[in-house]
Amino acid sequence: MRYYQPSAGDDSRLCVKTGGNAYDLTSANQNIREFRDLLRASSIADLTIDEVTERLIENLDPLDEDGEIEGLPLVADEVWAAGVTYQISEQAREQESSMPDMYLNVYDSNRPEVFFKATPSRVVGPTEDVGIRSDSDWDVPEPELAVVLYQGEIVGYTIGNDMSSRSIEGENPLYLPQAKVYDRCCSIGPYVRSADSLEDPHDLKMNMEISRDERILYEGETSTAEMVRTVPELVDCYTKHNAVPELSVLLTGTSLVPDDGFSLREGDVVDIEIDDIGTLTNSVTTV
Template identity: 60%
Template sequence: MRYYRQAGDDGPRLLAVADQGDDADARDLTAVKPRLRTFRDLAAAADVADEGVDDIATNLAAEAPRVDAPADGDTALPLIPEEVWAAGVTYEISEQAREEESGMADVYLDVYDGERPEIFFKATPSRTVGPGEAVGVRGDSDWNVPEPELGLVLYDGEIVGYTVGNDVSSRAIEGENPLYLPQAKVYDRCCALGPCVVGAGGVEDPHNLAMSMRIDRDGETVYDDVTSTAEMARTCEELADYWQAHNAVPELGVLLTGTSLVPEGEFTLRPGDEVTIEIEEIGELRNSVVEV
């Protein structure tokens, strides 16, 4: 089941969508339960009932009115996590890209081969945008890239869903010195999530999903590549465990799991570019680019 947040006349409403394309069956869960307006509400209800989010949604969908399936530009950020965190150097290509940008290659080799993964803070809600909104590139950096990633949606530390994430990053700032990582990663509009959340039961194997990214500029495609989460050197469960270890994690959070699609050389995002990221079984996240 896919969950979307959509604006309504009296506030946000939570849509549950089964299937895809012409067969999509979209239901307005808020019409049945007016206090059920966000994915957080659904996750909380599932936690209390000790059931999966899809179990709760399926029961409500039987009574919920059918509505038009969400279209591009018709939905908002699918959830409002208290914090977004991310893992780094979880794919070999990511480790290679970090080596390219930095004169301290051993730092990244040690993380890729080490027992402990790299886990870092990425964004607050105010720094996170949804589908159709613009992501930001820093005005004090001349080398900025998108990073497409599978996002784990966690409620009380449990993986309850998945989403698509864009961990926009300044390679110039991080490459200058690894200690500048927070500035390279955390800034206005540095993160995008969407277009929906898929319940954990709706993804057959998160470690075997096709993932693609396309960047369009002035009507032409300047980057287009595909990979698979099967190339990830860590498991989702391992990353989630390290995120929570000795850490007071928020009730609702998102953990991005790293990337293997990095534009080659000194390619940099420019204002006006459009980034499209698609992950199998989840959906397509599209964002334009602005300078911040």
């Protein structure tokens, strides 16, 4: 099942796509207006979110809509991210950095790199603008499989864009927070695929397309099978010895990196698609 919010703002409601149809869960129960509400209901009922949903849609008619999704599928209390989980990410970090050996050590080490990425105010949804810093001259999107956690447990998957300043991080690894954490530094959506309905998060095709003035500048494709870490391993590192919030998102690492000569500009459009989840589209603005 894929959960989404078709619109943003006060008129938001939680919907689901399943079996080729879409249903408005809020119309079945006005207390379920966002993904967090469904998670709390499933916890109280001791059922999975899909089991709760099956009961809610029993007497509902399918929706007759196929428009653009504008709302965030969930508002996470915090977003974290993992780094150097794909070989291409290790190579890119080495090329940009004045201290390349440190990234090789992370890629081969027992402990993965996990770092804080964003608060809710820094996260945007589908169709919104992601940001590039005005004090950076080398900026890229980073397409990632994102894990959704409720009370530290995996409940679903979505798509994440970990916007990054390669020039700032490359200048000094200690500048990583400035390269990663800023206004509009992260986007997620448009759907949350329930964990129970996704057969294998380690075997998903992923592709990214970047266009400028309707001209494609970059196209790339990969698979989560290329990830050197497993999802449970990354989640364990994030949650261990850490008071995680009720609802959080963990990005699992960069799988596609544009060539060194490429940098995003204001007005560019980034499309990230992951099989069985959807396509996340964002335009770019300067912050």
